[in-house]
Amino acid sequence: MIIAGLTGGIASGKSTVSGFLSDAGALIIDADKIAREVVKQSTPGYEAILAVFDRMILLPDGEIDRKRLGDIIFNDPEKKSCLNAIVHPRVLERVNEMVARINTQTPEAVVIMDIPLLLESGLEKNLAEVIVVYVPETIQLERLMRRDGIDERAATARIRSQMPIEQKRNRATIVVDNSGGLSATRKQARAVYSRLKKRAQNPAK
Numbered sequence: 001m002i003i004a005g006l007t008g009g010i011a012s013g014k015s016t017v018s019g020f021l022s023d024a025g026a027l028i029i030d031a032d033k034i035a036r037e038v039v040k041q042s043t044p045g046y047e048a049i050l051a052v053f054d055r056m057i058l059l060p061d062g063e064i065d066r067k068r069l070g071d072i073i074f075n076d077p078e079k080k081s082c083l084n085a086i087v088h089p090r091v092l093e094r095v096n097e098m099v100a101r102i103n104t105q106t107p108e109a110v111v112i113m114d115i116p117l118l119l120e121s122g123l124e125k126n127l128a129e130v131i132v133v134y135v136p137e138t139i140q141l142e143r144l145m146r147r148d149g150i151d152e153r154a155a156t157a158r159i160r161s162q163m164p165i166e167q168k169r170n171r172a173t174i175v176v177d178n179s180g181g182l183s184a185t186r187k188q189a190r191a192v193y194s195r196l197k198k199r200a201q202n203p204a205k
């Protein structure tokens, strides 16, 4: 088994590349999806959040309104660390369980950890490779505006709130350049998969 991290900037094409790697045969562990699961209604994570936050953060169906929660913690660092202390250990536990299961069931698997804030959270130390999906900021801006239907000002603000993509690229061990067409990106993703697969089958290399 080999575990690589996958990250990028907002709208740089991380989901797109994750899909191509999955098509090639990689097993994807999606940190965002797990983060949503560990706070679903009637889980211990859900209860822990309600012990700290007002019930105003609930949607009519009782689930947590993540957008609302996001707005609250954006302006309140103390609440933010409180929320992280509830969510992060639970996500980590779940990830470790998944990795352990894959390691027994498919020991030659290529595992991709899809973690949006991989480099910001310092988790890259435990990974064999750090794959960064890169596009220059001008393309990032264009694609973000189109995908989310927002204007240039809003898109720029979202990009600026993140670690600059050039800085992420400098910390990558593998760069997927997504500034061309989808087929060029698919080709790169397949090449990355083959390279990782060889190492997964022969850990000495």
Ligand code: ADP
Pocket (backbone or CB within 6 Å): 008, 009, 010, 011, 012, 013, 014, 015, 016, 017, 143, 144, 146, 147, 178, 179, 180, 181, 182, 185
């Ligand atoms: P991320 O997951 O990094 O936020 P996405 O994979 O959602 O980014 O890509 C952002 C937007 O750009 C999406 O609308 C996607 O369809 C589009 N996109 C991604 N890669 C390309 C590409 N190579 N050419 C054109 N559009 C692309």
